[in-house]
Every structure is written in structure tokens, then in C-alpha cells.
Amino acid sequence: MRKPRDIDAELKALQEKAKQLKAQRTIQLGELVEVTGADTLSIEALAGVLLAAVEQADGKPEAVARWTERGESFFQTGGKKGNRKGTGNDQSGASGA
Incomplete structure (x- = not known):
């Protein structure tokens, strides 16, 4: 049994x-x-960036595709900070479109 x-x-x-x-x-x-x-970034600024990204992700799949490419590149290079593009002037970030 x-x-x-x-x-x-x-x-x-x-x-x-x-x-x-x-x-x-x-x-x-x-x-x-x-x-x-x-x-x-301050916690408030970081929260704002993330909220903007979530809002943008709903209406702009092309932005998510660009973010995904940047993320893949970042991890392929070992996640080195020096490989980040720009310092906020890059239009493919959360605030750009």
C-alpha cells in the first residue's frame, strides 16, 4: 500500500x-x-526613474527594446560601469523616448 x-x-x-x-x-x-x-541617486529620484520607465513601457515597446539591448550589452561586458552610455543626456533612458 x-x-x-x-x-x-x-x-x-x-x-x-x-x-x-x-x-x-x-x-x-x-x-x-x-x-x-x-x-x-536619491531614493526619490530612483523611484521616479523607475516609475517613468514603467509608464513608458506600457505605451512604447520600442523603448523597452532599446533598454533591453543596453541591458544585454551591460551584462555581456561584465556589468562594468564604464560601459554605461552618457550621464543622463542619453535619450534611450527612462525619461527619453
Whole structure:
């Protein structure tokens, strides 16, 4: 006869795994902010940039495509800050279109 599954234990294990993955994602997002140099912005400015990007992403898929290309390039070069284009004058950033 087969042993019954302990659904409660399995559910608890899955919830714990989800919690660990969420914590890992939060850490990785923080690391991304640091490696891109965005940690030099005030928290308000960083929030504004991200909000603008989210708003722009809804209506301008071509902007998301450009951001994706820049991100891929950034990671392919090892995430070196020196490979960032411009210092805010680049129109492919969150505030540009």
C-alpha cells in the first residue's frame, strides 16, 4: 500500500522556497542598483526613474527594446560601469523616448 502524501508539509516547503526566492530577488535587485551606479541617486529620484520607465513601457515597446539591448550589452561586458552610455543626456533612458 502506498504511503499518503503529507500535503501540508509539501505546501509549507513550497511556501518557504517561494520566500527564499523572493528574498534572493530582492538582494539581486539591490545589487543591480549598485552595479549600475543608480545607488548614487536619491531614493526619490530612483523611484521616479523607475516609475517613468514603467509608464513608458506600457505605451512604447520600442523603448523597452532599446533598454533591453543596453541591458544585454551591460551584462555581456561584465556589468562594468564604464560601459554605461552618457550621464543622463542619453535619450534611450527612462525619461527619453
